[in-house]
Amino acid sequence: MAAMRMEQGEADLVTPGEKLGDATVLIAGKGAYLSPNGRTIHASLTGLRVLTPPPSGSSDQRSIVDVVGHRSHGPVPEPGSIVVVRVTKVMARMASADIMCVGSKAVKEKFTGIIRQQDVRATEIDKVDMYLSFRPGDIVRALVLSLGDARAYHLSTARNELGVISAQSISGGVMVPISWTEMQCPLTGQIEHRKVAKVPPKSEVKDE
Incomplete structure (x- = not known):
């Protein structure tokens, strides 16, 4: 019909x-x-x-x-989109997040995403520890893989340029990335684990 x-x-x-x-x-x-x-x-x-x-x-x-x-709306995440999300909950096998931006444009509706353990990074997937990759409040750059069954977008950070782009330490300081897997609090010097997004210097960016 x-x-x-x-x-x-x-x-x-x-x-x-x-x-x-x-x-x-x-x-x-x-x-x-x-x-x-x-x-x-x-x-x-x-x-x-x-x-x-x-x-x-x-x-x-x-x-x-x-x-x-059917009504005015902002940008909508689609498979292949790069999004910026805020992590809301971290569990053993996945992290939940609210999608804030699609590309450089802020969303006007509420969209939820999940990053599954197998989508955190491209290598040694079986060794990924979600609690050492993300924490609630982290701002993460991710790729939209698909729209999941529970109306939550499946997201991936399995690229060098994807992952945590901003995070606060336990002490409240905005942390600085010091490696692929670590960020440091400028207030206390304490190091915390994250799946860090690498943003290459402009001098390293080359047109393919």
């Missing part, structure tokens, strides 16, 4: 993560994304599902599916 309504040009209200259709017959447009398995297309925001037929003469006969926001 949903397919029939779409073919007739009627719009359906959808929510983030909801399946919009199969990639065999649809192309993901604005407000939509292709699932990691490459087979289904899902909504990345709340709004109306709108179908646009393929251009006449196009070799690709799939229609384009867009999700048009």
Whole structure:
């Protein structure tokens, strides 16, 4: 029935993560994304599902599916986006966080993300200790992997430039990174463990 309504040009209200259709017959447009398995297309925001037929003469006969926001909203995280988050809770196998920015733009709606143990870093994944990687209140730069089942985005810090970019020490000082895995409090000299994001000096940045 949903397919029939779409073919007739009627719009359906959808929510983030909801399946919009199969990639065999649809192309993901604005407000939509292709699932990691490459087979289904899902909504990345709340709004109306709108179908646009393929251009006449196009070799690709799939229609384009867009999700048009039903109200004004700011940027929305999508798979592949770089986001800045604030860690709210750290557990043995994951950390929860509130998404603050998508790229350089602040979000206007509440989006939640989780960083799973296997997504903290690219090497020695089985040795990752979440409590030595993040703490509540840390500001973290991360990559959006996908929209998880619980309406929480799956995030990754498994790149050199991803990880903690700002953190307060137990004493309240803003810590300074001293290695890939450590930050130091300027007030007490105490060292705390983190998954630190490396920001290369401008002199090291080269165009590929």
